[in-house]
Amino acid sequence: xxxxxxxxxxxxxxxxxxxxxxxxxxSQSEAASNFDCCLRYTKRIYPLKTFVRFTEQxxxxxxxxxxxxxxxxxxxxxxxxxxxxxxxxxxxxxRLRAKNKKKV
Numbered sequence: 001x002x003x004x005x006x007x008x009x010x011x012x013x014x015x016x017x018x019x020x021x022x023x024x025x026x027s028q029s030e031a032a033s034n035f036d037c038c039l040r041y042t043k044r045i046y047p048l049k050t051f052v053r054f055t056e057q058x059x060x061x062x063x064x065x066x067x068x069x070x071x072x073x074x075x076x077x078x079x080x081x082x083x084x085x086x087x088x089x090x091x092x093x094x095r096l097r098a099k100n101k102k103k104v
Contacts, residue, residue, distance in 0.1 A: 038067035038079030045086050046070070046078065054094050056082070 038057055050072060057067040057079075068087050070078045080087040 037063035038065060038069060040065075040079065041067065041081040041084075042078050045084075046090075048090055048093055051078075051090055051094065053098075054091055 051070040052073050053071050055069045055071075057063050057065070057069055059066045066082055068080045068082045068091060070080055070087075070090060072078075080090075082088070082091075
């Protein structure tokens with residue numbers, strides 16, 4: 001038994017597959033851009049030993065606020081206000097630790 005698909009059937013299949021692929025890539029890029037920016041700061045104050053590294057986020061066209069993104073060993077990220085004293089203390093500590101690791 002031989003199955004044949006008409007030109008219309010092939011066209012519809014192609015359009016359906018192309019639409020799914022396009023939808024997948026659009027959702028991926030939207031999710032990545034939302035994840036990269038902190039939209040608000042944590043209200044919790046964390047202890048110094050909680051974090052292993054950090055990155056700085058600057059307010060520009062992509063991100064609305066300045067923030068320090070702190071990362072735990074388990075790669076959990078926390079958005080913190082760079083003007084808070086507890087955040088400044090953690091950043092100083094992590095910079096010093098990174099500087100000492102480079103010397104060794």
